[in-house]
Structures are given as C-alpha cells and as structure tokens.
Amino acid sequence: GxxxxxxxxxxxxxxGEDVSMNCTSSSIFNTWLWYKQDPGEGPVLLIxxxxxxELTSNGRLTAxxxxxxxxSFLNIxxxxxxxxxxxxxxxxxxxxxxxxxxxxxxxxLTINP
Amino acid sequence: xxxxxxxxxxxITKRGQNVTFRCDPISEHNRLYWYRQTLGQGPEFLTYxxxxxxxxxxxLLSDRFSAERPKGSFSTLEIQRTEQGDSAxxxxxxSSGTLTQWPVTDTQYFGPGTxxxxx
Numbered sequence: 001g002x003x004x005x006x007x008x009x010x011x012x013x014x015x016g017e018d019v020s021m022n023c024t025s026s027s028i029f030n031t032w033l034w035y036k037q038d039p040g041e042g043p044v045l046l047i048x049x050x051x052x053x054e055l056t057s058n059g060r061l062t063a064x065x066x067x068x069x070x071x072s073f074l075n076i077x078x079x080x081x082x083x084x085x086x087x088x089x090x091x092x093x094x095x096x097x098x099x100x101x102x103x104x105x106x107x108x109l110t111i112n113p
Numbered sequence: 114x115x116x117x118x119x120x121x122x123x124x125i126t127k128r129g130q131n132v133t134f135r136c137d138p139i140s141e142h143n144r145l146y147w148y149r150q151t152l153g154q155g156p157e158f159l160t161y162x163x164x165x166x167x168x169x170x171x172x173l174l175s176d177r178f179s180a181e182r183p184k185g186s187f188s189t190l191e192i193q194r195t196e197q198g199d200s201a202x203x204x205x206x207x208s209s210g211t212l213t214q215w216p217v218t219d220t221q222y223f224g225p226g227t228x229x230x231x232x
Contacts, residue, residue: 004155035223042117042204042223043156088155099144099208100169101221103155 002027002093004104012110019076021107023089028069033090033101034061043088047074076109084111115139117224119205125230126195133191134227138207145188146221147180149173150202162188163210195231202226 006023013019031050035043047058049065049072056063060077072089086106093102118137126132138145143164148156159178160170164185182188192199204226208219
C-alpha cells in the first residue's frame, strides 16, 4: 500500500527559530494533509492541500504540495512553545472513492525556551 | 458543536478479557472512522462507516475486532480476547460525508482517543 515517510523524525530547536519538515511517498497523492498531535490528544488538522504546486498558509504555518505529487513540505516560522508536538502528514490513497487516510510516522518537535 | 468524544479515555485490562470503546461523532456527521496508533507511529486506519453501513475494513481488523454503528450516530469498537499486542491508542474521527467529492476528501475531525493497555 501507499506509505508516507517523514523527516526528520525529531527536531530540537530554540524558540524563535524557523522549522522545516517534509513528507515523501513512492507513489502519488492527490491530497496532502498536515496534522498536529499534542500528548494524549487526537490529531488536529492544520493545512489541507489539493493541487500540485499549491502553497497554503495558516498563520505562521506554510505548506506546499510538491510538483511531482510525491512530496509535501511544512514550514513553521518564528516557533513558539505551543508549537511543541508531533506533526503528521497524511493523505487518502489514490483509489477511487477512498476516504481513509494514510499517515506518516510523524516529526516530533521540541522547543528549548 | 462539542467535537468528537470517546469513552473511556483510558482502559487497563488483563490479557484475554473483552473491551468495548465508544465514540460519539460530531452531530450530523455521516462518516465515522476508527484508527489505531501505537507508540511512535502515525494512526493506522481500521474501519469506516457511512451512516450505519460499514464500508471498509482494514486487514488490521482481525476477527477479534468488531465495530458497529447501529443507528448511524455513535459507534462502538469491541476487542475480544485481548492480547498484549492490542495495546495502543484507539482514535475515532468523523466527517460530514455530504459536501465533498473524491478526490477531495472530507475533513476528518479526531477525538481524544482511548488508550488501551493490556497486561
């Protein structure tokens, strides 16, 4: 099945730094989603991308849908303590009518104050 | 709109016991999904419902697992004869199911999860 690989697996940064993470797949996706999960909670949708090359922002977060449709990037500018958590990329498999999501293994972000 | 709720939040059981989890979706959401998340991994799809119909089941859903959504509102996930490998966070999500057309997917809203520990 389609799998998503995220890198890096973890990041340790200083407050105020910018963050970049990415997600790749061996097969194409028509939709890329970025979720954030806090400890003990379910994932929360941050950004959804539906078109190759699309660049979408949500506050300090910016995500891009790769031109090849096999990757996506998430950037966080001027990180703050509440950005701590695990970031997941996800997308529906490219099967007609598929509604389930496939998730990457996550990027864990830790911020030193 | 109170969001997706799950009960219980935590469950500790002994191997071989049966457990049942409940999920209440956002009201009027037609689609309901179950995922399993183990430590250090992303959620993995288990099954999903459109109203009361169970439309897809993952191969992860062994014969010991059963999910129901009898009236198209809340859903239950039962695990029979639990094994230590069943220890995980079980997440429920819901989506409206009415406004989008593939390949655009509904936004899935996740609940807080039920953390299962099998001793």
